[in-house]
Amino acid sequence: MARISNPLEIYKLLPQTNCRECYLPSCLAFSAAVIKGEKKLGDCPYIQTDTKKTETEVNVRQHYDEQRTQHLESLKKMISTVDFPHSRDRLGARIVGEKLAITCLGKDFFVDRSGNVTSICHTHAGLTIPLLSYILQSKGGSVTGSWVPFRELKNGTAMGPLFEQRCVKTLKNIADSNTDLFEDIISIFNGEKAENIFPADISIIIHPLPRIPILICYLKAEDDLESDLSIYFDSGAENHLRIESIFELGAGLVMMFDKIAKKHG
Ligand code: SF4
Structure with a gap:
C-alpha cells in the first residue's frame, strides 16, 4: 500500500501548476484538502497515473x-x-x-x-x-518580543506556502464570515488586545504555550480593498518547538477556531 503521510508528500505528486481544475485555488490547497479527507487524490486530473491506481487502496486520512x-x-x-x-x-x-x-x-x-x-x-x-x-x-529562555510570519522562522521557508494556505487563509475566511470571532478568542482563550505592533483593525495575542505567543492581525475589508489577515510568531519560537510542531500547533488552533465560529453561528 502506498504510504502518504503529510501534505508535502502529496504536493510532490502534483504538477504544481495551480490550474484550479480541482475547484481549489492551488495545488497546495488541494494537498491540504486531501489530508483533511475533503478531496481524493483522483480529483486532480493531472496526478500521476500510478498514484491514481494506488489511491483506491489508500485511505490517506486514516493513514x-x-x-x-x-x-x-x-x-x-x-x-x-x-x-x-x-x-x-x-x-x-x-x-x-x-x-x-x-x-x-x-x-x-x-x-x-x-x-x-x-x-x-x-x-x-x-x-x-x-x-x-x-x-x-523547549530549550527555555524568554521570548524575543520580535514578531515574524511563519515563513520567516529559521526553518519556515519550505512549509511557509502550506502554512499560508492552510492556516492564514483559512482563518481569514473564518474571520470574514464571523465578525465576532476575535471577541470569542479573547474571552474563551484568554487572548489580549495588542496595540501598535502592525497596522491592523484588530490585533490579538494568544499564548497556546507559555513561550510560544501568537499574534493575529486582521484588517477589515474596506471599499474595494479585500480584508487581510496575518499570523505572527515570536522569532525565537523554534527555541521551544520544531517547525513541524509549530505548523501543527497553528493548524490545530485554526481548526479549533473554526469549530467555535460554526458553533456560535
Ligand atoms: S487540478 Fe491538480 S494541478 Fe490543478 S490546481 Fe488542482 S491539484 Fe493542482
Whole structure:
C-alpha cells in the first residue's frame, strides 16, 4: 500500500501548476484538502497515473490519523525521561502534586509521568502533540518580543506556502464570515488586545504555550480593498518547538477556531 503521510508528500505528486481544475485555488490547497479527507487524490486530473491506481487502496486520512496516534504514543513514552522539577522553569510551568501544570490559552493542562494530559478543557491531538513536543523540545529562555510570519522562522521557508494556505487563509475566511470571532478568542482563550505592533483593525495575542505567543492581525475589508489577515510568531519560537510542531500547533488552533465560529453561528 502506498504510504502518504503529510501534505508535502502529496504536493510532490502534483504538477504544481495551480490550474484550479480541482475547484481549489492551488495545488497546495488541494494537498491540504486531501489530508483533511475533503478531496481524493483522483480529483486532480493531472496526478500521476500510478498514484491514481494506488489511491483506491489508500485511505490517506486514516493513514494520517494512524501516524498521529503513533507519534503521540512515542511522545508519551519520552515524557517519562523528563525530570519535571528541573524542567519547571525551562518550560514556564508549575508542579502540582506529581504533575507538570502548563498554561495553554489561559487554561491549565496537567501532564503526568506517562505523558497523559488532562484539563477541564477538551484535550485533542492538535493540542496534546504540540504540548508534549514543547516539554521535550523547549530549550527555555524568554521570548524575543520580535514578531515574524511563519515563513520567516529559521526553518519556515519550505512549509511557509502550506502554512499560508492552510492556516492564514483559512482563518481569514473564518474571520470574514464571523465578525465576532476575535471577541470569542479573547474571552474563551484568554487572548489580549495588542496595540501598535502592525497596522491592523484588530490585533490579538494568544499564548497556546507559555513561550510560544501568537499574534493575529486582521484588517477589515474596506471599499474595494479585500480584508487581510496575518499570523505572527515570536522569532525565537523554534527555541521551544520544531517547525513541524509549530505548523501543527497553528493548524490545530485554526481548526479549533473554526469549530467555535460554526458553533456560535
Ligand atoms: S487540478 Fe491538480 S494541478 Fe490543478 S490546481 Fe488542482 S491539484 Fe493542482
